[in-house]
Amino acid sequence: MAGMALALGGGGAKGIFQVGAWQAFRELGIEFDAVAGTSIGAVNAGLMCGASFDDAIKMWENLKMEQCLAFSQIQSLNSDDLLSLRNLNLLARELLHEKKLSTRPLRELLERYISETAVRESPLQCGVMTTLTPSLRGYPVWIQDMAEGRLIDYIMASARLPGLDPVEIDGQQFLDGGLAEHVPVSMLRSRGWRRIVAIDLNEKPTSAREVDDNTQLIYIHDPEDLGGFLDITPGILQRNLRLGYLDTLKAFDRLKGDRFAFWPDDYARLLRDFGYETVAGLEQAGAIYELDRLVIYDHVNFIEAIRQKRANYQMLYQQKRAALRIEHKLQAIRRGELKMLHLMPPLRLAFLMEILIEGKQQQETPRLPPRLFSSIRSAADALMLLPDELRNL
Template sequence: MDLGLVLSGGGARGIAHIGALQVFREKGIEPDILAGTSSGALVAALYAFGMEPEEILDFVKETEIFSLRKYALNKPGFVDTEKFYDRFLSSFSEDDFSVLNTPILVTATNLLTGEPVVFSEGELIRPILASAAFPGVFAPVKIGNSYFVDGGVLNNFPVDLVTGRCEKIIGSYVNPFEKRDYKDFKHSLSVLERAYQIRASRDSLAKFKNCTLVISPSGLKRFNIFNLKDLDTIYQLGYEATLRALEAWPDGFPRRK
């Protein structure tokens, strides 16, 4: 394969991936395979199905998947991902990986065994929801006889899944790791998010060297992972960062004929 595209997890910050995809569309750059975690898996699946980037942005706004207003207090997590199943089903022609125009690899974490799992065939929607099921916030997703949570717990930037399979790899990484002031932590969720970010960044940053190009928009640290009011701003940050990154590679990636 010529080009692999990897989309990291990051909750609402993953909207920056959509801005990146819009630039790829405009430049005629098409990946041969995508790998995604959490919000990156969600965006990858919709894009691989054939949605235009602006349609994906509208979908995220309409579903409110990054909102904490949808509660499921009777489950071990606040937000019940099953509430989103029908909305996803209405967007795909069938609940199966085979309906996608471009192959994708979706990561999730098996809550019972503690092992990372990669989904690439069969049932499509629940693996996507599982990949984005942030522990303690989203209820675990049952697939088969097991339960799964966010793929970012063990693999938030799945570059390894396409390494050796593609001549070139573009990584879109939306979890900038910077020092924080204690005053930034205003509630328990912000502490949980920070702890999660610390764990994920240790492995993710080491994978940058395996990418031909890494797009990591600046300015994302001010947005928390459950943020609905700034989606257009996050989208624009991803768009602008991708334009700047590609300036160094004007002829470096396969383009549509």
């Protein structure tokens, strides 16, 4: 098929990232012929085909845990993250007494926002990936193959994690579709689509980006952890909505960058001034320093933000030097005996830079335990190349 299709992966509350992507698709004028979803991706597929964008935003931004799960006793959660330790006793009691968690409120929420009639009348074909149990065989189903009135059943089946209300359709039992295919790219390919956009919510990229034929795949995936899959803390939801928007603009070359978003001309300027490896290291440093990922940077304000963070943490590092027993740790490095390092990431980065500077001054290669420093080495190398002032930019 010549058109374009969209594959939406599972990921629970992180699914709002896909709504941010939808916002970018609208701005870019990108239209799809089909959308297939797994788990929360199935929910969003239903929204894209059977609800307005504004209604989808309204549902997600106002989401509460009591709209997803019902508890046998009236009691309040202690955290918006269901799996937080603060909710452990409540969950344990519910599973002990009821043997499962009731998803009745989620079904009612989806029935309120997703019109099956609108989905069936939509020019956008809607598909849902489910998993049959006990065989654990993938069972993809398209709207035209569902009996009337079964759409919400299949979406609930696609999102049915162990411990939640069982879902039975025509005598068959189902589990979360992610057990069969986390991002349903093959579901689209089997129907003939070869131009596919895939949105993966996993912290680590899945096999969805690996295709072995002439498929043109645009793969959207954030390089940082989007948070817990049952964490509906409002600030986390707003962050992931924005990241989905920015990452999609990057996937279509309207913005650039790996961990951060840059205007294309400014990113080209950074590459010209520093080279890709150093820019990638600076982005890694920005992540360690918890630089704001929700804004779009130009080349000057990004470097200035990194430079200021570096100065602030270097000052903190010097102030805490004695308390952190830095000299003791340096001696352990010199002897090759450092096994553990209890430093917050920005201070660990400052410590590594001191080691590298000392090694350069003494023309020696320091013995660095890979387990302690390999994940931040490129950030340290890049920061050491960064000018103290902006006069050279």
